[in-house]
Amino acid sequence: MSQHTAPDQTETLPDTLPDIGGPAQPLVVCRDLKKHFPIHGGILGRQVATVHAVDGVSFEVRKGETLGVVGESGCGKSTTARLLIGLIAPDEGKIIFDGQQLGEEMSLRELRRGIQMVFQDSYASLNPRLTVEDSIAFGPRINGLDDPRGRAREMMNRVGLEPARFAGRYPHEMSGGQRQRVNIARALAMSPRLVVLDEAVSALDKSVEAQVLNLLNDLRRDLGLTYVFISHDLNVVRYISDRVLVMYLGEVVEVGPVDEVYAAQAHPYTASLFAAMPSMDPDHRTTVPPLSGDPPNPIDPPTGCRFHTRCRYAEDVCASAKPLLRPFGDSTEHCAACHIHDPESGHSLAGSGFLPKGTPQ
């Protein structure tokens, strides 16, 4: 439909925040983020419990990469996304954007210019009373960027929606795939450097999902964007990500380059998650469920390793001591938080180079 720019020639959107730290500096560093939500109950509305939504999460997003985040419901991936774009404030921890710490060298307002988000539900995330053009132009307009309308049309072109046909439409007059393109255009209209995609393709039909994934890849390459891609679909994450971060009950259990993690999962939870993927081979169907029961509630999570209640390799040490993220095998990039990979932990399999299996043998 439109001509391609050469892959290595990236352009920058107007008014993008300048690159300060150079390519070696991570675009975002999160240190020890914590977010607990109180639950009030009883007649007096006293706090009766705490949801440990995000509990000491540290990770970095490198410039130009796509970081995939996977995990099940209650693992804190959506809360992490909301912390990252400053929609909610962390209870503890730091967010450092291109070397500048949020709240110190950088204001929330500036952060939002640098990081934008695309939500899962394409319909709910668009104001039903605004035309597509007005929705996209809203951000640039209130941030005082020049020519919000022109910017909106330019972005519509970029995401493959002809402005002449779509600018005046309302969300309910479009298909799910088209609406998700509008959401992407809205995020890009702020000229962000990082786009957080929170299950952005999960609600789309498979055939439309592929179109949007192609679009996301094109945009990243053409505009030099960085993505944080949150999804529960491991196939999609493998396809689009450079590195993958696995979360369980508000903690990071494993992180590493996508190919390494997909080749060998260091953490028993990651292994089970992979084993739970449908096999796509009618002759070798799954016969034993990799895990039993549902993921526990992030209210009052288990002590020690949070996965020990469902882990088939769990021993006493797992219930008492919390494992730390440490490099796995020879890789410097691939880390996991499991006592099996810590020779000093006291776990009977520790230091033996044991690789956890997803399904019981």
Next chain:
Amino acid sequence: MTALLEFDRLNVTFKGERTVYAINDLSLKLEQGEMLVLLGESGSGKSVTLKTLLRLLPPARTQISGGIKVNGTDIMTLSGRSLQDYRGGDVSMVFQEPALALDPVYRIGDQISEAVRRKKRVSREEARNVALDMLRRVRIPSPERRMMNFPHELSGGMRQRVMIALALACRPRLLLADEPTTALDATVQIQILLLLRELQKEFGMGVIFVTHDIGVAVEISDRIAVMYAGQIIEEGSTHEVINDAHHPYTRGLLAANLHDVERGERLEAIPGVPPSLEEKPKACSFAPRCPNAMPECRDKLPPVIEIGARRRVACFLAQQAVAAE
């Protein structure tokens, strides 16, 4: 033996502000004890098919033509008492959202035993035992205690197990499952799929399982029927459809699953969106999106080609291939 279910040129049209031709000339046969997956994307008519089968569509706004036989009985003639006995007795359904399908103000034990008492006219005590037995069969831990729980006190996976227990309590011959695992996490989804597979063997019932997820279809089905724009465009055993897909749409769906795509490589996406079905299809509905479309695809309805035993494809390409042999 009569087929468990037979659709004969079923047409469902919704009248209203807009007319929607939801199901167009759908024919399908399900033998006793088979597990069939209806695979399709949103708007393909798979849920409407299930609702038609349960006679749940509002009669005032719906036009239904064609025959639907369950165990040889034409269900369109049922009414009153016999319709009630049919629903929940011969045929029952598992929904996508157990949180919405279970009554929040009744304990789960009471919900199941009530259903059993209504259908089977047994004593309260017997119904309770059936309920307890069902909870055990769906592998709910400590079922005696769980009988006393309200739906909101259970996790998503447990609720779906209860929903399955409720649906199977009256021993239906045919179970309809409408995306029962879509709202669940991956590790829970596979548990429910395996459970359904076991229960189907145990009870010997026929199952129609509706999903949009090919991976789920592969895990659970004996046979797959692919739906597009209210028609079945390809049908065959799971093995045949997955390993030897004939219809370009089925092939596109398989490619879009990203199962064996190189990282970052450009995807062979099916362009465009499904038709809105405001007119009755006069040509191949997939032609506007089809990479192999020929002029005749846009002119007339594609023929249904039988390319094997209980294996069919609705496509001109398949016709050519058969003619060439």
Next chain:
Amino acid sequence: MAVAEIELARTPKRRGYWAGVLHRVSGDPVAMVCFVVLMALILSAIFASWLPLQDPYKASMIARLKPIGTEGHLLGTDEQGRDMLARLIYGGRLTLLIGLMPVVVAFFIGSALGIVAGYAGGRTNTIIMRTVDVFFAFPSVLLAIAISGALGAGIVNSLVSLSIVFIPPITRVAESVTSGVRSADYIEAARASGGNALTVMRVHVIGNVLGPIFVYASSLTSVCMILAAGLSFLGVGVKPPEPEWGLMLNTLRSAIYMNPWVAALPGLMIFITSLCLNLLSDGLRSAMNVKD
């Protein structure tokens, strides 16, 4: 981008939101009939002086309680021999005024309070909503009578007391609609774009909540008319000899055995007006539902 968008046989109507609502309402026969009846009532009340009517205040001892269809008095006369047709049409002025004005006033104040409470949440919400709850403790009729009684009889005082009565329910509805909208993803997206509370409320909240609040408020106008009539009936509203439907109903009640049809006329007018208002707001409600 290289992705081809194939648009399939769906041509959306190019219309603004409110134009679409108008279009859908105008296609609803019930709502349109009600609209025509209401317009006829309102217009005849406004232009009553120009219509060929008798003097609504002119009493006549000899022409008392004439039945419907009497020569010169199409709808008969009341207990003082005044022409009913003239009094009903002139009475529409006051009745409609005190039926609509309080709701309009309450709509603005109540929406403002409710939107602020719903969007701000937390302590602001608690303060506003608990204050509003205090008013809910009294039945609306009693509250209106109490306030009117304290302020004294008169049209202005009735307007004030009725406005106060209708602020709490509108605030309630506004608050619940707003808190529903506030948790929507598009509000989060707007906040993530850097919008401050005022901008987000102006651009994204108000447009989405005013519709439902308006529909609710319009259904209150009939209640308001009935309450106003009740106030007049009890003698704390409009004073005789002003023509007003509620008051007329009151004074004619003694004639119910002598000439029941004439005595029922003011009640019939109240009934028709409130029925039309309710049906029209029902029509609006379904026309405003964009998802089909």
